[in-house]
Amino acid sequence: MTVIYMDNAATSWPKPAEVSAAMIKTMEEAGGNAGRGGHRFAVAAGEILYQVRETVAAFFGSDDPFRVTFTANATESINLILKGYLKQGDHVLVSPLEHNAVMRPLQFLSQQNIQWSVLPAGKDGRINPDLIEPTIRQNTRLFVICHESNVNGVIQPLHEISEIAHSYQIPVLADCSQSAGSIPIAIDSEGIDFLAFTGHKSLLGPVGTGGIVWGNHVDVNQIFPLKQGGTGSASDRYVQPDFLPDKFESGTLNTVGLAGLKAGIDWINRNQQNQVYLKKGELFREFLNEIRSIRRVHVFCAEKIENQGFVFSLTIDGIDNGFAAQWLDEEKGILSRVGLHCAPLAHRFLHSFPAGTIRFAASPFTTSQDFEACIEAVKILAENTTTLH
Amino acid sequence: MKEFVLLVYTSSHAIGIEKKLKNLGVPCKLSSIPRNLSSDCGICVRFDETGLKTVEDLVKTLPFDIQEIVALES
Numbered sequence: 001m002t003v004i005y006m007d008n009a010a011t012s013w014p015k016p017a018e019v020s021a022a023m024i025k026t027m028e029e030a031g032g033n034a035g036r037g038g039h040r041f042a043v044a045a046g047e048i049l050y051q052v053r054e055t056v057a058a059f060f061g062s063d064d065p066f067r068v069t070f071t072a073n074a075t076e077s078i079n080l081i082l083k084g085y086l087k088q089g090d091h092v093l094v095s096p097l098e099h100n101a102v103m104r105p106l107q108f109l110s111q112q113n114i115q116w117s118v119l120p121a122g123k124d125g126r127i128n129p130d131l132i133e134p135t136i137r138q139n140t141r142l143f144v145i146c147h148e149s150n151v152n153g154v155i156q157p158l159h160e161i162s163e164i165a166h167s168y169q170i171p172v173l174a175d176c177s178q179s180a181g182s183i184p185i186a187i188d189s190e191g192i193d194f195l196a197f198t199g200h201k202s203l204l205g206p207v208g209t210g211g212i213v214w215g216n217h218v219d220v221n222q223i224f225p226l227k228q229g230g231t232g233s234a235s236d237r238y239v240q241p242d243f244l245p246d247k248f249e250s251g252t253l254n255t256v257g258l259a260g261l262k263a264g265i266d267w268i269n270r271n272q273q274n275q276v277y278l279k280k281g282e283l284f285r286e287f288l289n290e291i292r293s294i295r296r297v298h299v300f301c302a303e304k305i306e307n308q309g310f311v312f313s314l315t316i317d318g319i320d321n322g323f324a325a326q327w328l329d330e331e332k333g334i335l336s337r338v339g340l341h342c343a344p345l346a347h348r349f350l351h352s353f354p355a356g357t358i359r360f361a362a363s364p365f366t367t368s369q370d371f372e373a374c375i376e377a378v379k380i381l382a383e384n385t386t387t388l389h
Numbered sequence: 390m391k392e393f394v395l396l397v398y399t400s401s402h403a404i405g406i407e408k409k410l411k412n413l414g415v416p417c418k419l420s421s422i423p424r425n426l427s428s429d430c431g432i433c434v435r436f437d438e439t440g441l442k443t444v445e446d447l448v449k450t451l452p453f454d455i456q457e458i459v460a461l462e463s
Binding site: 034035036037038039042043046047049050053064065066231232233234235236241243244245246 | 398399400401402403404405408419420421422429431432452453454
């Protein structure tokens, strides 16, 4: 049975062949530890990391490769910013569709009297910029916005939100876990101060890669590093360096994985102009419309199609989500994602808590045949809810 | 010909500077830091006097500080 992988919001699969090739090449030809020593392998590893910084910075419209900080994933990036920037007594405004990568650190920080509240939004969780201002408090010090929801694919109006936040001198942290690589993002024009990304989703890189792009106006002296340790620099001192990129990058970096991330981004850059890649958007919209037309199926997606990313989820009347997802896998080879998607806040807002939903997420490698197979399978499930039990 | 090293605070900066200098046509290379100049475990950029003016001009435009430019004893 052919596998139809529709769990790209968890991690993308397959990766371009260039990703694993770059990783193997790095292991074989640049096996040193970047920044530690001056022999050719160490320098080669350092040069690879610099190229990745350049690639990531350019991809997000930044002109300074050193304002890219590498982490293991978006969760680490978000933890770094929340714990390094917020202070006792601060208040944070979040979107209603935040992932636990945001909510759990915020809940942890509530012990330090750091409070959070949810921004006003429409039924699909898309923030209404007209209603933001009354929610800003005297001690509001940060907006956290999940750029593209990992539950219903809603894309937030980042630019409008940032304009309001900045008029109160409040910075914006954008969680671009889903959107990076899927939607064009220019850090400055979107008004993002802290851009958190992961490498293994729409950027098509391997797991264990991610980072932060710091907006040009962010004073990194105001951010405490999440970890301290060896950087290969200022080695005669016990004090953590205060310059980028070393300030936030203690410990050996994942050079092999980051080389793979660069290959993934290079693939996207090469294929963005490619008709097949662009076609994904049209195909996905048709797919979504078809699924929405199936009786007994409830789709969780953006109210307006122009605000929709490449993720949505659904439930089917009269059938358990877990059973449906297992049937899709075992009978049709369709790999979907069932549950709360680590986003209980989003599911509560969308009234799908605690049962959650079944999520479908496409990638550039999803074909029209894959979409058709999913539509047919969901139709069978919806039409046979009693007999399939 | 007189040789110099550009000392920076981190290897990442050395790699970035070397790339910029090569793009500007300045002959240079990355090398281990002479131990009498720094206790860091990284690398520096080595160049000769033909590139000195370009290096000094470039340094003024960088978004980060360098340590210093040191003439190597021949």
